[in-house]
Amino acid sequence: MHWRARVDERHLTRHGRLWTISTVAHTVPFIVAAVVLGALAPVLIPVSLILLAHAWAIPELYAARGAGALRTRTGSGSIPGPGSGPGDSGDSSHAERVAAGLLGDLLDHRPRDLHARTGMVLERGRLGTWVLGDAGALLVRPGGRRVNCYCVKATDSALPRSDRIAHLLLALRSDEIGFATLANVSFSGARWRVRRRLSPPARQALDAAR
Amino acid sequence: MSRLVRMDQTGHTTVAEWTADDPEAIEQAVRAFRSELEQGYYAVVSEGAGHAQHVRELPRDASLVILRRPIAGG
Numbered sequence: 001m002h003w004r005a006r007v008d009e010r011h012l013t014r015h016g017r018l019w020t021i022s023t024v025a026h027t028v029p030f031i032v033a034a035v036v037l038g039a040l041a042p043v044l045i046p047v048s049l050i051l052l053a054h055a056w057a058i059p060e061l062y063a064a065r066g067a068g069a070l071r072t073r074t075g076s077g078s079i080p081g082p083g084s085g086p087g088d089s090g091d092s093s094h095a096e097r098v099a100a101g102l103l104g105d106l107l108d109h110r111p112r113d114l115h116a117r118t119g120m121v122l123e124r125g126r127l128g129t130w131v132l133g134d135a136g137a138l139l140v141r142p143g144g145r146r147v148n149c150y151c152v153k154a155t156d157s158a159l160p161r162s163d164r165i166a167h168l169l170l171a172l173r174s175d176e177i178g179f180a181t182l183a184n185v186s187f188s189g190a191r192w193r194v195r196r197r198l199s200p201p202a203r204q205a206l207d208a209a210r
Numbered sequence: 211m212s213r214l215v216r217m218d219q220t221g222h223t224t225v226a227e228w229t230a231d232d233p234e235a236i237e238q239a240v241r242a243f244r245s246e247l248e249q250g251y252y253a254v255v256s257e258g259a260g261h262a263q264h265v266r267e268l269p270r271d272a273s274l275v276i277l278r279r280p281i282a283g284g
Contacts, residue, residue, distance in 0.1 A: 069284075098221020102276075108259045124260060135284055151284030156219075159279075163217045170254045171281045173262035184283035 007180040012127060016146055019188040023059050030055035059193060066149030066187020067197035069136025070120065070205075072161070092160065099162035106169060120205035121165050125176045129209040132172070133202065134164040137183065140191065140209040147191045147206070150183035214239055214268070216246060216277040225277065228270070236270055243268040243275070251277040 005011065034048035034055070103121070104112050111122050121132040128148075131138040135153040140146075154167035172179045187194065195206055214226040225246060226239035247253060247266070255272045256262045269275065 095219060095221040099217070102215070102217070102222050105274075106256050111259075152281055153284050154279050155282050156279045158219050159217065160219070160221055163221065166217060166276075167278045167281055170256065170262050170276060170278055173256070173260060174254055174264045179281075182281065182283055 004181050007127075007177055009127065012141065012148065012180075015185070016141070016148070016188050023062070023189065026058045027055040030058075059189070060197075062187050063189060063193040064197045066138075066147070066189070067194050067202070069149040069151055069186055070131065070133040070138060070198060070202040071136075072119065072134060072199075096160040096162055099160035099166065103162040103166045103169070106166060114205060114208055115162075115165075118201035118205040119161070120202060121169055122205060122208055123169060123172055125172065127176060127180060130172060131202070131205045131209050132165055132168045134161045134168075136186075137168060137172075138194070138206060138209070139180070140206070144210050145191055146188065147194045148185055149187040149194060150180070151186050152179070152183035212239075212270070212273050212275070214243055214246075214275045214277065216251065217279070222276075230270065236268075240268050246277050250280065252280060253277055 030051045034051035037044040037051070038048040100115075103115065107115060107121065115121050119133070123130045123132060125139075128139045128141045131140070135151070137150045137152060139148040139150065141148065152168060154164045157164075159167070168179075191206070195203055198206060212228050212230075213224055215222045216225050226235075226242040228235035228239040230236075243253065253265045253268075254262050254276050255265055255269055256274065256276065265272075265275070
């Protein structure tokens, strides 16, 4: 990834501001237009409402894309995780149990508990607190108000779910800056906006990342 | 007993085991380690919560060496 600038604290702060400016630039014109139209002619209030709906929906769509980073991927090696349904073979269930055992060995007591409850792993790093899923990660920045969502995954999609998480965990622990540089940002913004788009287990994991 | 394990579709597979006082087992583990790296695996030694080290030679004193695939941005 030599073409990407290495991520650092300053980079993340600047990047977060750019996301905020972008969000404002997407929504303010709709809000202004809605107010102006409504003030000019009350008959245009329905149009104003449509414009306001756009102003609300655009950041929501971005946040939904970001929340997708913690969506559980299904694949040949996945097993029913918290909140998912049946349908996997016995072999993959066995593989997942083996993988979960290895992942558990890498975790302290509390993160292991959280993984058992939510299927996500919490890891504190220099850039903030990470919530790792099997195909993405959330970085809760210091202060807890901003969340960066990253799409990043193990290249072998047939791995059991816990192995895919262990891949991300070990890569993160080996080189957090490299991990954040390699991963693709899908959203950066308010924690509350991402939180309400998450599945209940992922929301629980995010709540633990304070 | 030290172990070299590879994360794969079965959960994980023990590729090699060795003890410090068994040169033959160490030699086998080193060969297996190099072979896995040539196939594109990365080797990592977990050093407790928050820390892991990427290694390019088999650390003979590590109790567990884990082989993982590369990761990529999605």
